[in-house]
Amino acid sequence: MPENILEIEHLSLSIFERQIINDISFGVKDKKITCLVGESGSGKSLTMASVLGLLPDGAVISPESRIKFNGKNIFSVYQDPINSFNYSVRVGKQLYRMAKGYRNTSRKEFDKGISEVLTRLRFTDPASTLAKYPFELSGGMLQRLMIACGIYVAPSLIIADEPTTALDVSIQKEIMRELRAINHELDISIIVVTHDFGVVAELADEVVVMHNGVLVESGDVFQLFDNPREGYTKALLEASFKEAYL
Ligand SMILES: Nc1ncnc2c1ncn2[C@@H]1O[C@H](COP(=O)(O)OP(=O)(O)OP(=O)(O)O)[C@@H](O)[C@H]1O
Ligand SMILES: [Mg+2]
Numbered sequence: 001m002p003e004n005i006l007e008i009e010h011l012s013l014s015i016f017e018r019q020i021i022n023d024i025s026f027g028v029k030d031k032k033i034t035c036l037v038g039e040s041g042s043g044k045s046l047t048m049a050s051v052l053g054l055l056p057d058g059a060v061i062s063p064e065s066r067i068k069f070n071g072k073n074i075f076s077v078y079q080d081p082i083n084s085f086n087y088s089v090r091v092g093k094q095l096y097r098m099a100k101g102y103r104n105t106s107r108k109e110f111d112k113g114i115s116e117v118l119t120r121l122r123f124t125d126p127a128s129t130l131a132k133y134p135f136e137l138s139g140g141m142l143q144r145l146m147i148a149c150g151i152y153v154a155p156s157l158i159i160a161d162e163p164t165t166a167l168d169v170s171i172q173k174e175i176m177r178e179l180r181a182i183n184h185e186l187d188i189s190i191i192v193v194t195h196d197f198g199v200v201a202e203l204a205d206e207v208v209v210m211h212n213g214v215l216v217e218s219g220d221v222f223q224l225f226d227n228p229r230e231g232y233t234k235a236l237l238e239a240s241f242k243e244a245y246l
Pocket of ligand 1: 015020038039040041042043044045046047056057079195
């Protein structure tokens with residue numbers, strides 16, 4: 001197995017002629033948690049959409065862009081989970097269909113397994129949640145269900161886009177703990193997309209910083225926090241951890 005589960009080289013992307021991502025290159029280490037961090041609009045989600053081959057209308061990737069995935073499969077948890085669910089089908093059935101794409105499992109086996117994961121993620125009554133329709137649940141709840149499904153299927157890479165933004169603090173902590181646990185226990189590589197350096201501090205082994213469609217710097221989390229090379233990263237860190245830096 002190569003050291004990097006994912007390699008992105010010279011990725012550039014435009015949407016209707018507007019340059020959005022500008023020649024970014026980075027590797028995602030196998031079996032590690034990588035945080036892709038940057039302000040809103042820096043191009044994080046579109047970088048991940050490029051990896052998944054799920055580009056919006058009008059998006060064009062430049063011909064010199066190279067994306068190489070060295071793993072078996074990717075499970076993606078989207079920033080906007082409402083759009084990944086069908087409104088007229090119960091969530092349990094939809095999650096089962098998703099899981100079937102990764103694991104050969106019966107509905108009964110799936111219900112048992114996903115309920116265990118949901119209990120760990122502090123769902124009080126998994127069975128009744130699974131029986132609900134998407135419009136009966138909040139965006140944060142749907143995103144947690146997707147994360148639970150990702151944990152259940154145990155792919156080689158999970159991409160979680162802003163997995164904690166919409167959640168209250170104790171549930172945020174639980175999600176982060178579970179992501180950390182599956183990374184440790186199952187050796188699953190994880191990319192967490194976030195604008196929150198608190199999440200980076202909590203989770204990341206490796207960090208990639210983006211700004212305005214450009215890669216600012218990337219590397220080991222301790223190195224980056226102790227000794228950010230770029231002014232932009234320093235400013236972001238100072239803004240996030242004011243007390244610690246004063
Ligand atoms: N479907 C689209 N059509 C046109 N422009 C888009 C589209 N999606 C994103 N953009 C633009 O591309 C830029 C990068 O968007 P992207 O969603 O990748 O940012 P992001 O870093 O994920 O931000 P956020 O933290 O807000 O999720 C933004 O300026 C955005 O307006
Ligand atoms: Mg985004």
